[in-house]
Amino acid sequence: MENEVPLIKVTIDGQEIRVPVGSTIMEAARQIGPSVAPPAMCYYKPLQGSGGKCRACLVKVMAGSEKDPRPMPKLVASCITGAQDGMVVENFTNPEVVEARKGVVEFLLINHPLDCPVCDQAGECHLQDFAFENGVGEKRFVEEKRTFEPEDIGDKVQLHMNRCILCYRCVYTANQLTEKRVHGVMGRGDHAQISTYIKNSLESDFYGNVIDVCPVGALTDKTYRFKSRVWFSKPVDAHCDCDKCSGKVQIWYKGDEVIRVTARKNQWGEVEDFICNTCRFEKKKTSDWVIEGPSKIARNSVIAQNKYGLNQGKKPEYALNYAATNFKKIDDSREYNQNLDQIKKSEDYKALMQKNDKFFSKEKSLK
Numbered sequence: 001m002e003n004e005v006p007l008i009k010v011t012i013d014g015q016e017i018r019v020p021v022g023s024t025i026m027e028a029a030r031q032i033g034p035s036v037a038p039p040a041m042c043y044y045k046p047l048q049g050s051g052g053k054c055r056a057c058l059v060k061v062m063a064g065s066e067k068d069p070r071p072m073p074k075l076v077a078s079c080i081t082g083a084q085d086g087m088v089v090e091n092f093t094n095p096e097v098v099e100a101r102k103g104v105v106e107f108l109l110i111n112h113p114l115d116c117p118v119c120d121q122a123g124e125c126h127l128q129d130f131a132f133e134n135g136v137g138e139k140r141f142v143e144e145k146r147t148f149e150p151e152d153i154g155d156k157v158q159l160h161m162n163r164c165i166l167c168y169r170c171v172y173t174a175n176q177l178t179e180k181r182v183h184g185v186m187g188r189g190d191h192a193q194i195s196t197y198i199k200n201s202l203e204s205d206f207y208g209n210v211i212d213v214c215p216v217g218a219l220t221d222k223t224y225r226f227k228s229r230v231w232f233s234k235p236v237d238a239h240c241d242c243d244k245c246s247g248k249v250q251i252w253y254k255g256d257e258v259i260r261v262t263a264r265k266n267q268w269g270e271v272e273d274f275i276c277n278t279c280r281f282e283k284k285k286t287s288d289w290v291i292e293g294p295s296k297i298a299r300n301s302v303i304a305q306n307k308y309g310l311n312q313g314k315k316p317e318y319a320l321n322y323a324a325t326n327f328k329k330i331d332d333s334r335e336y337n338q339n340l341d342q343i344k345k346s347e348d349y350k351a352l353m354q355k356n357d358k359f360f361s362k363e364k365s366l367k
Helices: 025-032 093-106 126-134 169-177 207-214 277-282 317-326 340-345 347-366
Strands: 006-014 015-020 059-061 089-090 158-160 183-186 193-197 219-221 233-241 248-254 257-263 292-294
Touching: 006 025, 006 059, 015 025, 015 233, 093 126, 169 183, 169 207, 207 219, 248 277, 257 277, 340 347
Parallel strands: 006 089
Antiparallel strands: 006 015, 059 089, 158 219, 183 193, 233 248, 233 292, 248 257
């Protein structure tokens, strides 16, 4: 057909995919699957203009295109870099990308507090996942972190600026879903913060969606705060007839009580159908909804714990990849003894026993 968009070939971590012209590297990688898709902390496909701020999705372009196969000299942000025909990209397989991502995690955690034990986002926090999968277990930052007092920016939304990573998702949400945005980024440099002008409050029918798009616990639902840990609650898909939004939601139960209502998210953690404040904050009874069934939760998610039988969880790919690249491989070609008698007859065992005898005899003489 005349209106068909031509396809181009892109290779990511050795896997080939054909995508429409105009696609970004991130979109191409997501079509292959989570095994090659870069992480994203600021990019949010349903929000126009998002991306290019957190640098979490940096990748190495080994060949720019079939016509110009030269590699790009620096790492590029996959969420805003267009794919070209014949492009070859390395993500998890490139050591330079892995090291750069560790640096990005370190920068994001410079001012982020260790609030996980008290944060409502714990268990479904993208920064937790990003740091666990791509970060390191130590920090080098010794200066004092910047701190802010919690601020109410609406009657049902509280802002914890200490946790914010300035991804701008909430700003784009307010710009594109509401008629009048009253919050944004104030200040510059290390003084930059999300705030409202002269303490204005969010008053649109859709301002509650800033909670869902926030990748960390900076914007929280005041009606849900401290009610339950996410892994103790049960998510259920439901819908209702609503004249403001699609009415398609996810209900979170604690026992028989509806403790919160959120918009449904896809496998990338992105909301595709934003919901209104009436559905989110005011319909907290089961009778308000038509229950469709339990939500599909990834087996390796903390939300799924204790909800499936033993040995049902799938081992996460990043753990296997980390073990394969960071731990010493076992040399199966080495000779080994199969039973205790053979071990006792070996020279290594005799040498070890002699060493132990000398050690214990020295200990006795000291006493």
